[in-house]
Amino acid sequence: MDINVNKSVVEEFKDLNRDDIEFKKKCIQLVNEIKQGNVTFLQFVEDLKQLLVDTSPTNREHGMSILSQVLDIIPHEQILPAQLSFLCTFYADRLNDHHQVIPATLKGILALLKFEEISGESVKQFLNFLFQKISCQQQQQIDRLCIFQILKTSLEKKLPEMQEMGFDFVYGVTLAIDGERDPRNLLFLFEWIPTFLKCVTLGHLAEEMFEVMACYFPIDFRAPPQDPNVCRISRETLSEALCRCLCGVPEFSEFCLPLALEKLSSSLQIAKIDSLNILAEGCKIFPVSAYIQHSTDIWSQIQREVFNCNDQELAKIALNTLRVVMRKLSESSDNIYKPILSDITDTLKGNLLPHMKLFMPSCKILQAVSSSSRIASTYVTQEIVPALINTYNMTTTTSHQVLILTNLINFVTSYTALVNNNNINEVKELASVPYLCLKASVHENTEVAVVGLQTLVVICKSLPLEVRKCLYENLCSSITCELSAPVRNSLLECFKAMAIEYSDEIQNHVLDQIKINNNVSLHYYLESLRVIVQIEKFTESVLNIFIHYCGLDLATSEIAIHCLKHLVEQYEDDSQIQDILENKGQIISKLLNFVVNYLNEINIELANHKRLLCNISIICKNILSNQGSDLQKQIVSSNLDSVVALYKNTHKSELIVLYDGLITCLRQDVIECDVVEDLLNVALNVEEEFIQDIAVQLLANILNKKHDDTRLEDDLNEIEAVCNKQLENVHKSRIQYVINLISWITKALLMRGHIKSQRWTQKLLTLLERYEEAARGFLIVMKDNCFSLSTKSHSNIRLLYRQRFFMEITTILTQNYTDENNNYLLAVGYLLQEAPKQVFVMHFKKIVKIVILCLEKCENANTLFVLLETLCDLIQNKEPITEEYIQELLPRFLSLTTFKLSMNVRIKALQCIQHFASGYPLYKLLPNKQNIVQSLTVCLDDKKRLVRKEAVDARLSWIMLDMPT
Amino acid sequence: MELENINPNIYKKINDRPVLPEEEDDDVEDEFDSREVFDLIRSINDPEHPLTLEELHVVENSLITVDNKNNIVKVLYTPTIPHCSMATLIGLSIRVKLLRCLPPRFKVNVEITPGTHASEHSVNKQLADKERVAAALENTHLIKVINQCIAMKGL
Incomplete structure (x- = not known):
C-alpha cells in the first residue's frame, strides 16, 4: 500500500486507531516518503494542520498521535534545528491542552528529548510545564511511565540544566513519584532513583524524598500469576532495588537507620530480612558516624534475632x-571501636559454656565479629580464645569438647585469614591451639579424635615443627592399624593435607619409617597410599609400591590386588596413573602371569579367591577401556592367546574370569576371538553361578560388538540349536541356565538393534508361558548399567532400546493376560522395576489395568514390593498422572497394609498412603480421610515394629491433612 | 512474648534405634517397649524453643514404662524449670501424640516426674481427666499450638 500523494494525510489515517498495527505501518511509510524526498517534513505537518487545530479534542489527539509516532521513528537529520525548536514550543504548549491529548503529547516529548540538537532551554520548558500542569498520578500507568522516562532522559541528556533547575526539579520528581502503585513503574523508578540521587542536591528536600520511598518499605508484594506483565517481577527484585534507593546518598542515613531498626523489631519475616539487608547495604554509602550513633541498637537487635531465631536463613x-x-x-x-567490641564480648562471654542453649548462637556472633576486621579479630582472640581453651581443658564430656574445639578453630582461621599470619605460635593466646588439636587427635573417643584430626587439617599451615613431628609419629603408627571408619577417614584426610603441604617431611618421617609386619597392616598401608597417589610427587613411587606387592606370594598379592582395584576404580579417568601402571609397570601381563603361576592353588569355591579373580579382571578392564585400538591390540595379542591355549588344555573354568578381563573392554575393531564355543559350554554346564554369569555376559558382549554379520549369524544359529536341545531334555533345576543365556543374548541383540532380536524376544515370551523363571529374563533385559554392555566396554547401544522393549512387551502382556497367568504379573513387576520413570509415567494409562490387577491378585511378595516401590516413587514425586488414580489406588494400598506374607509389602503400602497425604488437592483426599485414619488403627498394632513406625507416620500425615497448624 | 527460661541446658540426642535382624524377620513378633514409645514423643517440639523435648531432657527413655500384657503405658516428663507455665501444654502434646500413634488398646498415663514442678498435682489431674483433655482439643487455638508442637519435621 503506497501513500497516495494526492490523498491528504488526514484521510489516510482517517479510520485508524492508534493502537492499530496499520497505524504504525502507515507512519513508517510516511517517514520513508520523507526520507526519499517525496514529501518534506514541513508539508507533512501542514497536511496534518487540519487535525492539529481541530476543535474536537478527539481529533487533536489523533493528530498528535500521528505526529508523535513520526517523530519517534524519523531520522534526526530530517528535521532542521529551527523546526525542532518550533516543535518543542508547540509540544510544551500542548501540555496545556485537553486531558485527552496529553498521552500523545507526552510520547512526542519523549521522542523530542532523544534529539541531540534539542536545547537545554526547551527541556527546562517541558519540565516546568510538566510539573505545573500535569498531575502525574492522575494519568494511566503507561503515561506515568512515559513521564518517568521523560524525567530520566532529561537528566541523562541535560545534566547541567537540570542541576540549574535545582530544587524545582527535585520537588517535581518527588511529586511525580509520590503515590505510585504499579510494580512495573516502581521497578523502573527504583532502578533509576539511585542515579538521580547522585546527580542532584537534595538539601532540605532530603527527608521528603526519603519518605516518598520509605512508604514502600518493607515491600510486601506477590505477583498475580494471571497478569503476564507483572508476574515476572518478584518481591526480591523490588526489595533489592528499593534497598539501593533508601541507601542512595549519605544524607539518608539519619532517616534510614532508624527506619531499618524499627522494622527489624517487627514480627514480620520479610521486614526483618529487608531491614538487615538495608543495614548492610548502607555501609557502602552512609558515614561511619551514623553507625556509631546506632551501634548499640543494631547490636542488641541482631543479638536478639540470632538468639531467638527459629530460622537458620534469617540468622545467617x-x-x-x-x-x-x-x-x-x-x-x-x-577509642570508639574498642568499647563496642568489649560490649559485645562481655555480653556473650557468660554464654560460652557448651551445655547451654546459647553457646552456639553466641559463638556464631563472636565469629561474625571476629571475621569483620583485623582489630576485631585480634581483640576477640584475646578475649575469647583463652576462656574457650580453659573450658575445654576443664570439661570431660566428649560431646562438649567436640563443640568447643570446632568453634575454637573457627576463631583461629578468621584470625590467620585477616591478620595474614600463619605463624600463630607467636600469638600468646593461640600458641597452645595446635597442641590441643594434636591431643584431641589421639583421644580415645571417636568423635573427639575425628574433630582433632579435622582441625589439624584446617590449621595445617600453622603447625609448628614440634607438633608436626608428633603428628608424623602418630601417622606412622596409626596408618597401619585398624581404626573405626570415621577416625580412619579423618586420619587419611589429615595425611593427604600434610602430604600436600609438607611432602618432603612426609616422605622422610612417615613413608620411610613405616614398617609392615603383617598382611593386615599391609592392607591399611596400601589403602592409605591410595589417598596421596594423585599428588604429583608421590604418584610414581606409590604405584611402584603397589606393583611390587602385587607380585609377591598369594596371600600378600591378594591384598595388594584388592587395594589396587580400589585405586584403579577411584582414578579411572586419570590417564597418568594408567600410563604408569601399564606402560612402565606392565601390570596386566604381571597379573595374568600371577594367575597362571598359582592356577592350581586358586580355588574358585573360596570367597577370597573368587574376589581375587574378580579384582584382577576389573583392573584389566579399567586399564584396557581407556586405551586406543592399537595399544589394545598390542596388550591383548601378547596375553590372550596364551590364556586361551591354557584353557583349552586345562579346562579350568577360573580362566573364564581372565577372558572377561581381557575381552570385555576391547574396542569393536579389535575384538576378534574364537571363544564363543568355550563360553557357551561354560554358560550351560558349569555349576558355579558366578562363573556362569561372567560367561553369559561376556558372550553377550561379544555378540553385541561383532562386526562380521555372517559369523554372527553362525554363532546365533549354533546357540539357538544348543538352547533348543537343552530345553527339550534338561532337568528342571537347569532351566534357569538356559533362560539366563537366552535373556542375555536377547539383550545384546536388542541393544544393537539387530534384526534377530525379535525372534529371541519371542522365545522369551514363549518360555514365560511355561516357566516362572522366565519372568526374571525381562528384568535382565530391562536392567540398565551392567558393565559388560556399556559405553565403557565399547558396546553398540541404540538409543531408547529399553523404552521400546518396555512398550512392546507391556502391550503384549496386557493383551494376552488371562486370569490364571501369574507369570505375566510377575513379568510386569520386573519390567516396572527397571523401567525408566518417564516411560512408565507416559504409558501409565495403558498399563494401569494390569498394574491394578497385580495389586489385587498377585500373591508374590517380591512382585508386589517392586510394584509398590515404583508407585511409591511416582507418588512421592507427585507425578500428575497419579492424581487421576487416587480413588483407584488408595483402596488397593489400604488392603495391602495387612498383607500377611511380607512386612516389606506392608511398609511400602503404608508409605504410598503416606505420600498421598501431601501435594495433592485437598478435595480429592478428604473424602478418604475418615476411612484411612480408621483403617490404619489396625496397623498401629502390627506385630512388626518397622511396620508400626510407617503406620504412625502415615496415620499422622492423614490426621494432619486439614488440621490447623 | 518473653521467654521464661532463656538459656536452658541442652543435651545430646541419642542415636536412632538400630534395626535388629529379628525385626526384619517376618515371623518374629516385636513387642512394644519403652524405647518405641520414647521414639514417638522424643521429636515433639518445645513450645518455647526450637528444640525437641529430648534435647531438653523433658522426656527420657528411662522414665517411660510399658506393660504390654496389661495394655498400660506410663510416661513421666520433667519441665525444665519448676514453675514452667508450659507444663500442661507439653503434657497435652505428649498425650495427643500418643493418642494418635498408639493402638487404642493401651491406657496412657502422662504425668510430671514427682518433685519437679510447683503445681505438679493439679497438672497431673488435668492431664488424667479425659473430659478436660477432650474439651481442650475442641479449642481451635490450643489444638493449633499442639499441632505445631507435634508436627513432623520434613513433611
Whole structure:
C-alpha cells in the first residue's frame, strides 16, 4: 500500500486507531516518503494542520498521535534545528491542552528529548510545564511511565540544566513519584532513583524524598500469576532495588537507620530480612558516624534475632549484617571501636559454656565479629580464645569438647585469614591451639579424635615443627592399624593435607619409617597410599609400591590386588596413573602371569579367591577401556592367546574370569576371538553361578560388538540349536541356565538393534508361558548399567532400546493376560522395576489395568514390593498422572497394609498412603480421610515394629491433612 | 512474648534405634517397649524453643514404662524449670501424640516426674481427666499450638 500523494494525510489515517498495527505501518511509510524526498517534513505537518487545530479534542489527539509516532521513528537529520525548536514550543504548549491529548503529547516529548540538537532551554520548558500542569498520578500507568522516562532522559541528556533547575526539579520528581502503585513503574523508578540521587542536591528536600520511598518499605508484594506483565517481577527484585534507593546518598542515613531498626523489631519475616539487608547495604554509602550513633541498637537487635531465631536463613543474614556493620565501624577510631567490641564480648562471654542453649548462637556472633576486621579479630582472640581453651581443658564430656574445639578453630582461621599470619605460635593466646588439636587427635573417643584430626587439617599451615613431628609419629603408627571408619577417614584426610603441604617431611618421617609386619597392616598401608597417589610427587613411587606387592606370594598379592582395584576404580579417568601402571609397570601381563603361576592353588569355591579373580579382571578392564585400538591390540595379542591355549588344555573354568578381563573392554575393531564355543559350554554346564554369569555376559558382549554379520549369524544359529536341545531334555533345576543365556543374548541383540532380536524376544515370551523363571529374563533385559554392555566396554547401544522393549512387551502382556497367568504379573513387576520413570509415567494409562490387577491378585511378595516401590516413587514425586488414580489406588494400598506374607509389602503400602497425604488437592483426599485414619488403627498394632513406625507416620500425615497448624 | 527460661541446658540426642535382624524377620513378633514409645514423643517440639523435648531432657527413655500384657503405658516428663507455665501444654502434646500413634488398646498415663514442678498435682489431674483433655482439643487455638508442637519435621 503506497501513500497516495494526492490523498491528504488526514484521510489516510482517517479510520485508524492508534493502537492499530496499520497505524504504525502507515507512519513508517510516511517517514520513508520523507526520507526519499517525496514529501518534506514541513508539508507533512501542514497536511496534518487540519487535525492539529481541530476543535474536537478527539481529533487533536489523533493528530498528535500521528505526529508523535513520526517523530519517534524519523531520522534526526530530517528535521532542521529551527523546526525542532518550533516543535518543542508547540509540544510544551500542548501540555496545556485537553486531558485527552496529553498521552500523545507526552510520547512526542519523549521522542523530542532523544534529539541531540534539542536545547537545554526547551527541556527546562517541558519540565516546568510538566510539573505545573500535569498531575502525574492522575494519568494511566503507561503515561506515568512515559513521564518517568521523560524525567530520566532529561537528566541523562541535560545534566547541567537540570542541576540549574535545582530544587524545582527535585520537588517535581518527588511529586511525580509520590503515590505510585504499579510494580512495573516502581521497578523502573527504583532502578533509576539511585542515579538521580547522585546527580542532584537534595538539601532540605532530603527527608521528603526519603519518605516518598520509605512508604514502600518493607515491600510486601506477590505477583498475580494471571497478569503476564507483572508476574515476572518478584518481591526480591523490588526489595533489592528499593534497598539501593533508601541507601542512595549519605544524607539518608539519619532517616534510614532508624527506619531499618524499627522494622527489624517487627514480627514480620520479610521486614526483618529487608531491614538487615538495608543495614548492610548502607555501609557502602552512609558515614561511619551514623553507625556509631546506632551501634548499640543494631547490636542488641541482631543479638536478639540470632538468639531467638527459629530460622537458620534469617540468622545467617543477621550474622552477615553484623559482620558488615562491624567492618564499617572499624573505620572509626580505636577509642570508639574498642568499647563496642568489649560490649559485645562481655555480653556473650557468660554464654560460652557448651551445655547451654546459647553457646552456639553466641559463638556464631563472636565469629561474625571476629571475621569483620583485623582489630576485631585480634581483640576477640584475646578475649575469647583463652576462656574457650580453659573450658575445654576443664570439661570431660566428649560431646562438649567436640563443640568447643570446632568453634575454637573457627576463631583461629578468621584470625590467620585477616591478620595474614600463619605463624600463630607467636600469638600468646593461640600458641597452645595446635597442641590441643594434636591431643584431641589421639583421644580415645571417636568423635573427639575425628574433630582433632579435622582441625589439624584446617590449621595445617600453622603447625609448628614440634607438633608436626608428633603428628608424623602418630601417622606412622596409626596408618597401619585398624581404626573405626570415621577416625580412619579423618586420619587419611589429615595425611593427604600434610602430604600436600609438607611432602618432603612426609616422605622422610612417615613413608620411610613405616614398617609392615603383617598382611593386615599391609592392607591399611596400601589403602592409605591410595589417598596421596594423585599428588604429583608421590604418584610414581606409590604405584611402584603397589606393583611390587602385587607380585609377591598369594596371600600378600591378594591384598595388594584388592587395594589396587580400589585405586584403579577411584582414578579411572586419570590417564597418568594408567600410563604408569601399564606402560612402565606392565601390570596386566604381571597379573595374568600371577594367575597362571598359582592356577592350581586358586580355588574358585573360596570367597577370597573368587574376589581375587574378580579384582584382577576389573583392573584389566579399567586399564584396557581407556586405551586406543592399537595399544589394545598390542596388550591383548601378547596375553590372550596364551590364556586361551591354557584353557583349552586345562579346562579350568577360573580362566573364564581372565577372558572377561581381557575381552570385555576391547574396542569393536579389535575384538576378534574364537571363544564363543568355550563360553557357551561354560554358560550351560558349569555349576558355579558366578562363573556362569561372567560367561553369559561376556558372550553377550561379544555378540553385541561383532562386526562380521555372517559369523554372527553362525554363532546365533549354533546357540539357538544348543538352547533348543537343552530345553527339550534338561532337568528342571537347569532351566534357569538356559533362560539366563537366552535373556542375555536377547539383550545384546536388542541393544544393537539387530534384526534377530525379535525372534529371541519371542522365545522369551514363549518360555514365560511355561516357566516362572522366565519372568526374571525381562528384568535382565530391562536392567540398565551392567558393565559388560556399556559405553565403557565399547558396546553398540541404540538409543531408547529399553523404552521400546518396555512398550512392546507391556502391550503384549496386557493383551494376552488371562486370569490364571501369574507369570505375566510377575513379568510386569520386573519390567516396572527397571523401567525408566518417564516411560512408565507416559504409558501409565495403558498399563494401569494390569498394574491394578497385580495389586489385587498377585500373591508374590517380591512382585508386589517392586510394584509398590515404583508407585511409591511416582507418588512421592507427585507425578500428575497419579492424581487421576487416587480413588483407584488408595483402596488397593489400604488392603495391602495387612498383607500377611511380607512386612516389606506392608511398609511400602503404608508409605504410598503416606505420600498421598501431601501435594495433592485437598478435595480429592478428604473424602478418604475418615476411612484411612480408621483403617490404619489396625496397623498401629502390627506385630512388626518397622511396620508400626510407617503406620504412625502415615496415620499422622492423614490426621494432619486439614488440621490447623 | 518473653521467654521464661532463656538459656536452658541442652543435651545430646541419642542415636536412632538400630534395626535388629529379628525385626526384619517376618515371623518374629516385636513387642512394644519403652524405647518405641520414647521414639514417638522424643521429636515433639518445645513450645518455647526450637528444640525437641529430648534435647531438653523433658522426656527420657528411662522414665517411660510399658506393660504390654496389661495394655498400660506410663510416661513421666520433667519441665525444665519448676514453675514452667508450659507444663500442661507439653503434657497435652505428649498425650495427643500418643493418642494418635498408639493402638487404642493401651491406657496412657502422662504425668510430671514427682518433685519437679510447683503445681505438679493439679497438672497431673488435668492431664488424667479425659473430659478436660477432650474439651481442650475442641479449642481451635490450643489444638493449633499442639499441632505445631507435634508436627513432623520434613513433611
